[in-house]
Amino acid sequence: MPDVLSVVDMRFILMVLAGSVAGLFVGAIPGLSVSMATALLVSVTYTWEHSDALAMIMGVYVVGVFSGAVSAILINIPGAPSSVVTTLDGYPMSKKGQAYKALYIATIYSFTGSLFGLLALGLLATPVSRIALKFTKMDYFLLALFGLATVGSVSTKNYAKGLISVMVGLVISMVGLDPLMGTRRLTFGVQNLTGGISTVPALVGFFGFAEVLSVIYNRNQEQNVLTMVRGKVSLKEALRHWKLSLYTSTIGMLVGALPGAGGPVASFIAYNEAKRLVKEPEVPFGEGAAEGIMASESSNNACIGGALIPMLTLAVPGDAVTAIILSVFYVHGLQPGPMFIRQNPEAFHSILAAGFIACFALLVLGLLAAPRICKVITVPKNIMIPVVASLCVIGSFACNNRLFDVALMFLFGLTGFLMRRFDYPVAPLILAMVLGKMMDSNFRQAVSLASSAENPLKSMFGHPLTVVLSICTAVVLLSNIPWTKKWMECLLGKVKK
DSSP: OHHHHHHOOHHHHHHHHHHHHHHHHHHHSTTOOHHHHHHHHHHHHTTSOHHHHHHHHHHHHHHHHHHHHHHHHHHSOOSSGGGTTHHHHHHHHHHTTOHHHHHHHHHHHHHHHHHHHHHHHHHHHHHHHHHHTTOOHHHHHHHHHHHHHHHHHHSOSOHHHHHHHHHHHHHHHHOEEOTTTOOEESOTTOGGGTTOOOHHHHHIIIIIIHHHHHHHHTTTOOOOOOOOOOOOOOHHHHGGGHHHHHHHHHHHHHHHHSTTTHHHHHHHHHHHHHHHHOSSOSSOTTSSOHHHHHHHHHHHHHHHHHHHHHHHHHSOOSSHHHHHHHHHHHHTTOOOSTTHHHHOHHHHHHHHHHHHHHHHHHHHHHHHTGGGOHHHHTOOHHHHHHHHHHHHHHHHHHHHTOHHHHHHHHHHHHHHHHHHHTTOOSHHHHHHHHHHHHHHHHHHHHHHHHHTSSSHHHHHHOSHHHHHHHHHHHHHHHTTSHHHHHHHHHHHHHHHO
């Protein structure tokens, strides 16, 4: 506890609050996203102390996930993918003149979900680290492979498109010097690519400039903001569903810990579970049920703590935002993994402290500022888009002070826009790009160590954890390939019986 309190100084708190306010506006404005804001912050904070950078980014992350519900409730356009489910009951409730009640419920359960996820992070991170210490080089490779196979299956309806995105991300991660041999790979004679592709312009391009192009392309989308009528909502009435919220928060935390799953998947699962468990809601689901908003918001905010667990202990991001946060660690010379908490306790406590402060900032901003944000949501696109585009250019250039990174950012932005247009998910590409170098080095080291053993195959795959991870990866791949999917479903059905 003293370690946690030692990092909570006034400067640290102000950084978290600044990030929280930024997260509120970024998440609430359709066309902007938490991923984009976090990517831009990487370029802004890379010269800062790592505690200041983590404080601001955690503020943006926690409040940004919640604030997607503001536009979801008021204009039926989710400010974040994880708030899609919130529109199902939030907007119908607003049309009945209960927009304030819907925002109140969303705020309360986003707060409880965030607290639940961060408490799970504080309690589970150390035990997971101890297990991770037993991982071999092959285990790390298979864990990353399992994560990429999983994200391909949950991020899009077309599994092949998810795997294609993964392959593209792996190719991007291989550009530059070979880490073991020191030879050039995939540079095509371009000197600026010798050091590899910088993370910042890639992230800013895929999440920032791609969003700009998407908003310009969809500029004719209408936004009808409903009038906010401030009514009285008792806390007792809002907390009627607190027991169910613990269950949906648990779902969010567990789904968040799965690489690539994240808030959208968690909120859909939690919403379906709420429909299954609540037999007689006061208002039917889909027509303004408070239980629907509760399930969606508690689960997608609980994903925050869940997604940070594998990132900090295994260096495997749980979602696109934690993939960007992982790059922040690398930029600041921090190395997430089994020894991270032991070697960098102050950084771990900074993350926890920033997360808890951001939770209370969420509660205050959600109750006081969110109901007054209607006018901000409708900021004209001809004002917002140039500002965001300028930030993308400045952020990309500031990383290495070279125009080549700005050109890369434009290229990745156009690629990200086209991927979205043709329904190719961006999250698998980012995860693969971040994990690619780790997979490459661990696999080649595992092969090198096995080549000198008496039984190479046993050396590589004889470890119990290796066997489990190999089976899990094979099951995920086979259960998503069309010509083996039916066979796997039949086999799993017989096992359940």
